[in-house]
Amino acid sequence: MSVLGKKWVVKNNDFNKSTFEKVLGNRTGIDLNMEEKLHDPFLFDEIEAALARIKEAVEKEERIIVFGDYDVDGITGTAILAQALKKIGAKVSYRLPHRVEDGYGLTAKFIKDFEENKVSLVITVDCGISCTDVVEKMKEKGIDAIITDHHTIPVKKPNAVAILHPKLEGSSYPYPELTGSGVAFKLAHAIIKRFSPDEDIDDYVDLASLGTIADLGPLTGENRTIVKMGLKRLKKTKWTGLRKIMEIAAIDFNKDMDTTTVGFQIAPRINAAGRIGDPYLALSLIMQDEKSEKTQALGDQLEKINGERKIMMKDAFEEAEKRVVDAGKVPPIIIIEDKGWHVGIVGLVAGRLAEKYGRPAIIMQDFGEMFVASARSPEHFNVIKAITKFGDYLVSFGGHAQAAGFNIEKKNLAAFKKDITKHAGKELKDVDPKPILEIDCELNTEEMNFALIKELEQLKPFGIENTKPTFLLKNIEPLFVGQVGKEGSHLKFSVRTAKDEVRVIAFRMGEHVDKMRKHRKIDVVCHLERNHWNNKDYVQLQALDFEKSQQ
């Protein structure tokens, strides 16, 4: 068995194909000759109605509010639209709901605030499509709505001035997978084209790429274009606050940005505010238009919150895992609650448990009478289907096959746990719970060279539905095995080829150093990479898992 207990699945064993052809064959929607061109924003069916209402609001000096969501997708989309509106002279401000105090989306409680501030136009970002009732109530008060969203469309759509949604039935828009920030970016694009043609849409694409990556949009079609353009732009971003976040994260502006930089260094910081504090902090930092003491102070504050978020996450995960281990046997569905686990991190904990144990996991914050839960699941279990089946026990619920959330009253908790555990037990009876590690194809050690690396680099940017190419190296002899990093947390070794030696790094696998030393020959799952160091490029492998060779 592999040291991480994963099941390795090699996707392509076609001996007639080259390694690059095999990797490309494992992906759909990747067009290597694709022009880096965005679709025409005027292809959205209701875009003219949206622009006409915005024009009227600017001319009549009406107050406009951009209303977003508290995650990276919502925050970046809100910043994009607010800035584009500002540029054309609109009287615009922005609101984001507070995760704990307000919950998700545009709710009725905000109407009073809109009235008090004499707002007559609300433009939603990354939310709003399911807010049919609220939009109706707003209308009664003389407040119009333009909806921009990408979430599931309800049967009864809101009665808005315009709805921009890439998945509307019969939509002429050619690409359905835009995220919230992507849709906001398209509206901003239309606003600029129509009212401020000298402006450069490139000034906004970096933020749109952050939202697209953080919201796990598939990196196909126009999302791929947005991310490609955005990552290039990020190095010279004009958003002072974003630059500050990147400086604090010690990101090297001379290196090319990739989806990992965004996913692991930038996005978690922007998200931290909305998870355990006020998302407005991250938004107002991004909206700062000059380098000032305030920008520094907001940046420091955000970094502090991110540090707290990390500790909370680590503590909660360790405690949750301890409870799973102490129980002796991993149940078909992991369900754990605690008073001290913040609702903003329960989803992260559930995700890591689901990944580690190959089982669905529900993690809840216990508020006494009410429990707020996040559920995550591996691909072999549909968690929203299971939750819906027992929806009668719940106050509210929503989500997708692999990620969902719900609220439940204490009095129903025991029965819910019992029933959903029984259901999961039946569903997963014959399912191997081992997490799957997908591998593109086998790799020959002689192929570990720049020629192949160059070919693979054409597939960038890597991310959802276009994961970094992953290879299996069989029967290799690990040389110079050792530990590196803080507390020896990473593992390193070398592999010999006919011509030279290639270095291998395995992040967070330092604890397996003895196992590796014990085996003379191992099979390794890895990425093939270019390591730029001291002005020179080196071929490097990043190992993801290994096991003793069979032969």
Ligand SMILES: [Mn+2]
């Ligand atoms: Mn979103």
